Amino acid sequence: MDQELRLRISQWLTDWGINIMPSDDISTTILVIASLILSIVSYLFVRRGVVRAMNIVIHRSKASWDDIFMRRKVLEQFSYVVPALVMNLLIPVVMKDHVLLSSLIDRLLSVFIIVMLVRAIYSALDAANDIADYNHVSRRLPIKSFVQLFKLFLFFVAVIISISVLADQSPVYFLSGLGVMTGLVMLVFRDTILGFVAGIQLAANRMVSTGDWIEMDKYGANGSVVEVSLTTVKVQNWDNTLSMIPAYALVSDAFKNWRGMSESGGRRIKRSVSIDMESIHFLSEEEQSRLSKVNCLKEYFANKSKEIAEFNTSVEDSDMLVNSRHLTNIGTFRAYLIEYVTRHPLIHNDMTLLVRQLASTSEGVPIEVYVFTTDIRWNNYEEIQGDIFDHIFAILPEFGLRVFQGPTGTDIRSLKMDS
Incomplete structure (x- = not known):
């Protein structure tokens, strides 16, 4: 599909009388500069035209979730992909005589596109987490844990794809080597794996949610849960100190949750x-x-x-x-x-x-x-x-009753009896 689009661009340039196979480096440089200008123009059109217009519509809408997407600048993050896509399509066309350099730039641009896409998806995930907090969904499900896990998975996918693009190899080639590194992965990401499993148990059994008052003497925690992440549960104690409890500790150790008291109304x-x-x-x-x-x-x-x-x-x-x-x-x-x-x-x-x-x-x-x-x-x-x-x-x-008070020092009543 990418190759077909490039052929159409090449044919379109030829029809307009533009020599896509220049005979000298000066012509190639001019075409590269023209491609850069075109990518900048496309970025400005998307950023200051399309994105700004969509933000105005979002600002005027009555829904609240789209305001969170605007605050997280999700559309702005996606706009960075547009100039890279334009350059990625034009550079191989205008630099046909410089195959090695064109191939290198094409790979670097592809990696840049992957990085920008991952950043944009990260922003969208953060916005989704904020929406869950706003709608109090996080009180029932540890949304942040799942968001962090998906980010971690997306990071590994992006790294593997980027390496495969730079090495000009299939991603399957690198995935096959992950089996050898399974032991190392289990060791490095032990807390992450345990935290994810604990997060599923916490969510399934509704053991703890954001806003719950919990007590856990082992970690000096006695306060309100402010965050349930992939590996830790953050508790703000009543003296305003913070306690970080490993998520798996809430499954393996004993703690007290006062949610039942709050929900009962007494x-x-x-x-x-x-x-x-x-x-x-x-x-x-x-x-x-x-x-x-x-x-x-x-x-x-x-x-x-x-x-x-x-x-x-x-x-x-x-x-x-x-x-x-x-x-x-x-x-x-x-x-x-x-x-x-x-x-x-x-x-x-x-x-x-x-x-x-x-x-x-x-x-x-x-x-x-x-x-x-x-x-x-x-x-x-x-x-x-x-x-x-x-x-x-x-x-x-x-x-005619008295509160019992233990005597301090000499018992006055015994002195009276002795006298």
Whole structure:
């Protein structure tokens, strides 16, 4: 096809009275200069005419993806191919008397065309990656990994074709030698191959995507994923440092992904407060009378008082504490907390909601609050959690309870007993 086009150009020049087989070097030089001028004119026509007109149309369109192509200058990259193609067609025609030089220039121009085409395709791939990021496709698929892999494949193809053009050999001749270099390729591109395989696993299982909050203590990562590439996953930690994690490490090692929390719309509060055992006691009648006026406990006291009264009437010697049932301050406090968090406007009632007593330890009796906030934003979540526990610490004395605090230095209570 290329040879046929050159013959047509040669015939066209002959019909116009141009001697395509000049008898001296001066005529050849003039034709070469004319070819250069023609290639420059073709470049200016494409760059300042066609490309500019297309950019104006793109700018006026309502679509967003074409603006990304314009910003990446994809059309401008392709415009560099036009003058090289013109020269590649004309030089062999005007330099028929200089076969070796014409052949060398023709090969160099062919390599230049390959390089320009690869650069233009690279720009188009970068634009496609930007479009995927803009449409949030990268949250579901590691588009950048596939783009980088295709770039790598395209680079090797371009190198092989360029070498075959310069050596005037078939590309198959060079491809046959790659089998010998397989071991070297596997060694040099080990991380790339492992990263590609890991990228496929990450995409298929939706293990991690851009924007996910992940924790991986082994690599000191605790933050948001900003980039998933062919070989690494870039994480911006909450202190604004960056952690680079090998892609295959996310498949082979353990890490925590908080995406489920974000998608559920609720963020968990799981924190306990330790109650001093010495402050736990049965409620007196005066305490019951006072606490029964608390809005969150009115229904609780009405139900519990009736239930306990019915039980105690059926028990002999109910005046003894050991035989009868009575309300405790810690049990009443738990009932208050359950009602308090249930009524809280920023706590999910359709998710797990617990206020439970954990096993007692040497540091007191832990009362744990296990609920989910409706606001998953970190700063708002911490504010909600802080407000709840501020209230818990402040309200404990109303129930006659104390927070356990381990003594520092000499135990003051032991000094009092000794005295």
